[in-house]
Each structure stands twice: as structure tokens, then as C-alpha cells.
Amino acid sequence: MKKFYLLFLMFSITASANVDTIAVFSESVKANFKKYVSLSNKAYNKKNYQKAERLFDSLVNNSLKGTHFDDFSFKRLGKSRIQLSKIEKPILLITYSSWCIMGKGEIPALNQLANEYREKMKIVVVFWNKKRDMKKLAKKFDKDIIVCYAHDSEYKDLKTISYLKKTFGFPTSYLIDENMELVDIQKNFVKPENKMNMKNSLDFYYHKFNSGLTSLIVNDGFDNTRMVGN
Structure with missing residues (x-):
């Protein structure tokens, strides 16, 4: 019984820790956006538009998806x-x-x-x-x-x-x-042509x-x- 209680307690602590570590959207933006802007501006200045798009995709996929939206x-x-x-x-x-x-x-x-x-x-x-x-x-x-x-x-x-x-x-x-x-x-x-x-x-x-x-x-x-x- 003590072993079962210990396992249950460990699971509860782990579950609680996981909830506490879910990133909030605004916090993740604050932590990652400045670096993204710096790299993105460099890419645009060099007219490397594909790299700029990849940087945006990386920001979204690696830092923002799955965060708790404010x-x-x-x-x-x-x-x-x-x-x-x-x-x-x-x-x-x-x-x-x-x-x-x-x-x-x-x-x-x-x-x-x-x-x-x-x-x-x-x-x-x-x-x-x-x-x-x-x-x-x-x-x-x-x-x-x-x-x-x-x-x-x-x-x-x-x-x-x-x-x-x-x-x-x-x-x-x-x-x-x-x-x-x-x-x-x-x-x-990209929007379609006006015609x-x-x-x-x-x-x-x-x-x-x-x-x-x-x-x-x-x-x-x-x-x-x-x-x-x-």
C-alpha cells in the first residue's frame, strides 16, 4: 500500500510540474521574438526572402505552437x-x-x-x-x-x-x-490578382x-x- 501511495504521489508531483511548465504565448513571444526580428531583418536586407520565411516558420513551430494563448x-x-x-x-x-x-x-x-x-x-x-x-x-x-x-x-x-x-x-x-x-x-x-x-x-x-x-x-x-x- 505504501508503495502504491508513493507511486501515486510521484505521478501527482510530475503532473503538477508539467502543468506549471506550459509556456504562455506572450511569455514565449517575449523570450524569442527579439532574436527572430534581428535574424529576420538581416535576411530581408540581403533579400533572402526564403530564409526570412524559414525563420518565421521556425519561431512558430519551435517556440509558439502548443503555448497557452493569453x-x-x-x-x-x-x-x-x-x-x-x-x-x-x-x-x-x-x-x-x-x-x-x-x-x-x-x-x-x-x-x-x-x-x-x-x-x-x-x-x-x-x-x-x-x-x-x-x-x-x-x-x-x-x-x-x-x-x-x-x-x-x-x-x-x-x-x-x-x-x-x-x-x-x-x-x-x-x-x-x-x-x-x-x-x-x-x-x-499572397493575394490573388485584383482582376x-x-x-x-x-x-x-x-x-x-x-x-x-x-x-x-x-x-x-x-x-x-x-x-x-x-
Whole structure:
């Protein structure tokens, strides 16, 4: 009996230690982003764009995937602030700015996906704007999409802006599972030509976003012992 109790105690201590060592997204960004920027800038200065892309992939895959995403909160039009942890579903979080030109099929594709995945996940769109600057554009999104905004002038938005806007820019997609673990980060992809018709543009964005949503929904989780800086 004593042997069983000892084994149980050792397992409990180990499990508790593993929980305590799960890296928080913002902490991992703080520990790794400065070095990434330095190396990335050198690559861009030498016009070595492939190396710059590899550096970003390495940052995401080796230091950020599997971290616990911060419980950021955002302002909504005509509603109270929402915290990501309150959604309790996998989340596709996309950041934009109202002055950033979106593809003609981008919002329709998101609206379609929001309807198709209504029961399985939630799409959250955040504009780095004041309310007046994004209000008109926000009306184009489906009711199943949570449209929010954040701005440097709002004290409660400063942490969010520091770790999302001022690091990864926009548009950027964050795939977060129902346990608030980061599944992936996808930077803005190459947009189709402006001359592309609506149908082809919608197909382009639909498949781009859907590929990420598929991995998000079937995600089995990551190693909970990931350490900051690994």
C-alpha cells in the first residue's frame, strides 16, 4: 500500500510540474521574438526572402505552437468586451485594419465558413482601429462571426496590441483550440490578382482559410511540457 501511495504521489508531483511548465504565448513571444526580428531583418536586407520565411516558420513551430494563448479581451460593436476563454470552442482569430485592402472574396469566404462550422468553432475578427473607422466594414460580416476592435488609445488593449499587432502585424490568423492552446499562426498569404472575378476570389480565400480550420478542428493537442524558449 505504501508503495502504491508513493507511486501515486510521484505521478501527482510530475503532473503538477508539467502543468506549471506550459509556456504562455506572450511569455514565449517575449523570450524569442527579439532574436527572430534581428535574424529576420538581416535576411530581408540581403533579400533572402526564403530564409526570412524559414525563420518565421521556425519561431512558430519551435517556440509558439502548443503555448497557452493569453486570454485577450476585445471590444465589440454595441456589446460588452469579450474574453477569448468565454467562447469555449476552437477559435480562428484574424487581425485586420480598415485601411488594409481585403480581397473581394475574403469576407464572403469567411461568412460561408462561419456558417458551415457554426457548431464546431468560432471565427473572431479584430480590427486594429477605433470604432468609427471599422464600423461600416464590420457590417459586411455574418452574424456568426464575432467582430471586434482594439486601439492604442485604450488602456485595456495595450497588451493585446503589444503581443499581436506590434509583433506579427496584420492580416494574421491565429488558430486556437478549445483548451486555449495555439495550434498555428498564419501570416497574410499572397493575394490573388485584383482582376480575378468574385467566384475565383471566393474559392481562393475559402480554401486558404478552410485548410487551417480543418487542422484546428482535428487537432489532438501538443506536448504540455513545452518550455519557454525551447
